[in-house]
Amino acid sequence: MTAPALEDPPLADLPAPKRERGRQRVAAIMDAAVEVFSEKGYDAATMTEIAARSSTAIGSLYRFFPSKEALADALLQRYAQHVSASLAELEAQVQRMSMEALAGALVDFMLALQSQRRFAVALVDARGGSDERRRRFRASARGGIARILQRAIDGLAPAKAHAMSVVLLHLLKGIAVAADETPAIQAVLTGEIRELVRLYLLAARREARG
Amino acid sequence: MTAPALEDPPLADLPAPKRERGRQRVAAIMDAAVEVFSEKGYDAATMTEIAARSSTAIGSLYRFFPSKEALADALLQRYAQHVSASLAELEAQVQRMSMEALAGALVDFMLALQSQRRFAVALVDARGGSDERRRRFRASARGGIARILQRAIDGLAPAKAHAMSVVLLHLLKGIAVAADETPAIQAVLTGEIRELVRLYLLAARREARG
Amino acid sequence: MTAPALEDPPLADLPAPKRERGRQRVAAIMDAAVEVFSEKGYDAATMTEIAARSSTAIGSLYRFFPSKEALADALLQRYAQHVSASLAELEAQVQRMSMEALAGALVDFMLALQSQRRFAVALVDARGGSDERRRRFRASARGGIARILQRAIDGLAPAKAHAMSVVLLHLLKGIAVAADETPAIQAVLTGEIRELVRLYLLAARREARG
Amino acid sequence: MTAPALEDPPLADLPAPKRERGRQRVAAIMDAAVEVFSEKGYDAATMTEIAARSSTAIGSLYRFFPSKEALADALLQRYAQHVSASLAELEAQVQRMSMEALAGALVDFMLALQSQRRFAVALVDARGGSDERRRRFRASARGGIARILQRAIDGLAPAKAHAMSVVLLHLLKGIAVAADETPAIQAVLTGEIRELVRLYLLAARREARG
DNA sequence: AATGAATGAGGCTTCATTCAT
DNA sequence: AATGAATGAAGCCTCATTCAT
Numbered sequence: 007m008t009a010p011a012l013e014d015p016p017l018a019d020l021p022a023p024k025r026e027r028g029r030q031r032v033a034a035i036m037d038a039a040v041e042v043f044s045e046k047g048y049d050a051a052t053m054t055e056i057a058a059r060s061s062t063a064i065g066s067l068y069r070f071f072p073s074k075e076a077l078a079d080a081l082l083q084r085y086a087q088h089v090s091a092s093l094a095e096l097e098a099q100v101q102r103m104s105m106e107a108l109a110g111a112l113v114d115f116m117l118a119l120q121s122q123r124r125f126a127v128a129l130v131d132a133r134g135g136s137d138e139r140r141r142r143f144r145a146s147a148r149g150g151i152a153r154i155l156q157r158a159i160d161g162l163a164p165a166k167a168h169a170m171s172v173v174l175l176h177l178l179k180g181i182a183v184a185a186d187e188t189p190a191i192q193a194v195l196t197g198e199i200r201e202l203v204r205l206y207l208l209a210a211r212r213e214a215r216g
Numbered sequence: 217m218t219a220p221a222l223e224d225p226p227l228a229d230l231p232a233p234k235r236e237r238g239r240q241r242v243a244a245i246m247d248a249a250v251e252v253f254s255e256k257g258y259d260a261a262t263m264t265e266i267a268a269r270s271s272t273a274i275g276s277l278y279r280f281f282p283s284k285e286a287l288a289d290a291l292l293q294r295y296a297q298h299v300s301a302s303l304a305e306l307e308a309q310v311q312r313m314s315m316e317a318l319a320g321a322l323v324d325f326m327l328a329l330q331s332q333r334r335f336a337v338a339l340v341d342a343r344g345g346s347d348e349r350r351r352r353f354r355a356s357a358r359g360g361i362a363r364i365l366q367r368a369i370d371g372l373a374p375a376k377a378h379a380m381s382v383v384l385l386h387l388l389k390g391i392a393v394a395a396d397e398t399p400a401i402q403a404v405l406t407g408e409i410r411e412l413v414r415l416y417l418l419a420a421r422r423e424a425r426g
Numbered sequence: 427m428t429a430p431a432l433e434d435p436p437l438a439d440l441p442a443p444k445r446e447r448g449r450q451r452v453a454a455i456m457d458a459a460v461e462v463f464s465e466k467g468y469d470a471a472t473m474t475e476i477a478a479r480s481s482t483a484i485g486s487l488y489r490f491f492p493s494k495e496a497l498a499d500a501l502l503q504r505y506a507q508h509v510s511a512s513l514a515e516l517e518a519q520v521q522r523m524s525m526e527a528l529a530g531a532l533v534d535f536m537l538a539l540q541s542q543r544r545f546a547v548a549l550v551d552a553r554g555g556s557d558e559r560r561r562r563f564r565a566s567a568r569g570g571i572a573r574i575l576q577r578a579i580d581g582l583a584p585a586k587a588h589a590m591s592v593v594l595l596h597l598l599k600g601i602a603v604a605a606d607e608t609p610a611i612q613a614v615l616t617g618e619i620r621e622l623v624r625l626y627l628l629a630a631r632r633e634a635r636g
Numbered sequence: 637m638t639a640p641a642l643e644d645p646p647l648a649d650l651p652a653p654k655r656e657r658g659r660q661r662v663a664a665i666m667d668a669a670v671e672v673f674s675e676k677g678y679d680a681a682t683m684t685e686i687a688a689r690s691s692t693a694i695g696s697l698y699r700f701f702p703s704k705e706a707l708a709d710a711l712l713q714r715y716a717q718h719v720s721a722s723l724a725e726l727e728a729q730v731q732r733m734s735m736e737a738l739a740g741a742l743v744d745f746m747l748a749l750q751s752q753r754r755f756a757v758a759l760v761d762a763r764g765g766s767d768e769r770r771r772r773f774r775a776s777a778r779g780g781i782a783r784i785l786q787r788a789i790d791g792l793a794p795a796k797a798h799a800m801s802v803v804l805l806h807l808l809k810g811i812a813v814a815a816d817e818t819p820a821i822q823a824v825l826t827g828e829i830r831e832l833v834r835l836y837l838l839a840a841r842r843e844a845r846g
Numbered sequence: 847a848a849t850g851a852a853t854g855a856g857g858c859t860t861c862a863t864t865c866a867t
Numbered sequence: 868a869a870t871g872a873a874t875g876a877a878g879c880c881t882c883a884t885t886c887a888t
Binding site: 657683684694695 | 877878879881888
């Protein structure tokens, strides 16, 4: 039972670059966009800079992404697929993982996302892209976590799993926040969070076994 | 020993409105600003809209707050004082509170901030106002929580208290996130977080007693 | 034969402050205005700053001078009277002054104006006050010089005197320009100009004697 | 040995329009800017009006000149090159010109600049553009005149040449002032100035031969 | 199809002037 | 009469987006 895809017909109306050239271009633009959105935030990022950083003419950029919001949405979508895939993978392995191991795995999952963290903050938590897309992103991530929890903890009520997924996701996001601190502090904070996740999972299992 | 004030001469140097009229105006502006910043985020919020929402001429707005950043900073400062005072109050009462009670108190503290939550996200977590003021705000809040923890848990190492304060603050912020959900879900999430806070505090005490 | 007054009914419509208080206030405003116009130029000068520098409420300033232009005009008028008076005085003494002495006197006349030079540049040469007032100011100054010339040089044709007055005034203004240089250079330039004025006067006399 | 160029890479760093179209646009903008700066002075001139007069969208104007000051500087630079070139040309011809001829040539040089006179007043003498550029402009013009004088007058001390250049330049500027008068008067004034320049040159030669 | 010049709405801010107190 | 708060037009500049080449 894998994660249900997040996807819509992938930006169907965009000229779906068949040529390899086009695909590279789109990738370059998206990478530059992640950079710029991360550094400046959605509002302060400019299409011109994204074009420049990806060595793309502004006109070409608009050929692939018809608006700033469309670009942000595409980014969000790509990120969602990435997250979705990661969670699906984790779900496949979780079967009888100890709570301890699961806590570690969840933290690792978040650490692996680090590179895109500023970007995620810029677009998911702030106002980039459409509300709709943001909502869907969140729902998908929560669903992924909830499924993992239900696999990991026998007898966990679906409602409880969902509630926990919201709290866990939020808690894990703290790892991203920690990235602003010095590496030493960062390590400490990451440890704290892992421990807290563990406590949470254990308590949930206790309750589920009730 | 109460929390050290965050304050500079409150809103220093701004031509502190002498007439009563002016004070109302300032309050109206700040309230409108909280609304607009909350809805749109710092960058997308416009001074024009803030002026309109508070029925203030743009020129008047600038009389009181000489720049968008100054306005954001003033808001942040007011919020910081509020938070600081709340934490100081909590600190005074924490003496031999049970971990359970403390968890509840911390959650309540956050719930009491609800009304300003989107605003806090918009200005503290995003890129609004001066970095400096944001940094100070965070340091103050963390310090307040850390002091509470040390009072509440005998033998808690200062470093541990500080690390916990960061994690706790983040966790509590989840209550704000919950505000986007339906009241029913919100209640559930708030409960989850309270429970998690309790688990965290208990574990910390266990460890402190070693 | 003294200089014809430049004056209009001195700002007739202004509430002609009868009280001593008012006169002082007006003087303070005008002095502050000279300062500010000098430092910033007409456009960049602000009524608010002029009010502040003269410790006058902005509302009061507007009571005495109904607009920025009116203030500039009043300044120009006062300056014109000053210049007019100086020239009239010089005219009275010029009778049989040597050309050399006259050259010196003219240069001294300009040096005496130094303190108001930046102001004059700001308002006379640039666009402060009304065109009309500027025109009148120039005409008056030229007339004053022309009369002096005719007294100093027997047989000087009126047309020639007028032409010379234009050139002389312009030349003398060079002394003001020199004020931007170091004192040493300033002295040299002043000397050059004095010498040139002398040459000019001598040549004119030669020609007048034909 | 010709005048050292004033130039930086002409209008460096401005996105030097490649297409022919762009070049025309830039020229139109600069011409309109000269007009507007001349009529209104630096401060009172508005970018909006300059755009309108050159039938340019405001955004386009800013594409070529990223700020009002940059535009003024570019104008000043163009003017400086023009002046520099004229003076270099004059320098090349001055070798054994009579003082009379030189006086005429200098006056002609100034007359040739007429078309840009108000502009020069607006930007060089007033507070437009960067101080630095103004300073450089003046230094260059003075240097150009000083070199001409030294070529024209054997044995002229460099210090004296420099002092004279300042005075001469100022005197010649009087020709521009004359442009406000009727053509008849203008002619008379131009004549006066030419004569005065001649007197000045002759006196200097006398002194140099001493 | 690719390019980058052109467009203009709209943002922040200033300041002359008015008007309620 | 004196004060200074209030007003809003207008200035500079940015940037998402369009369009001619």
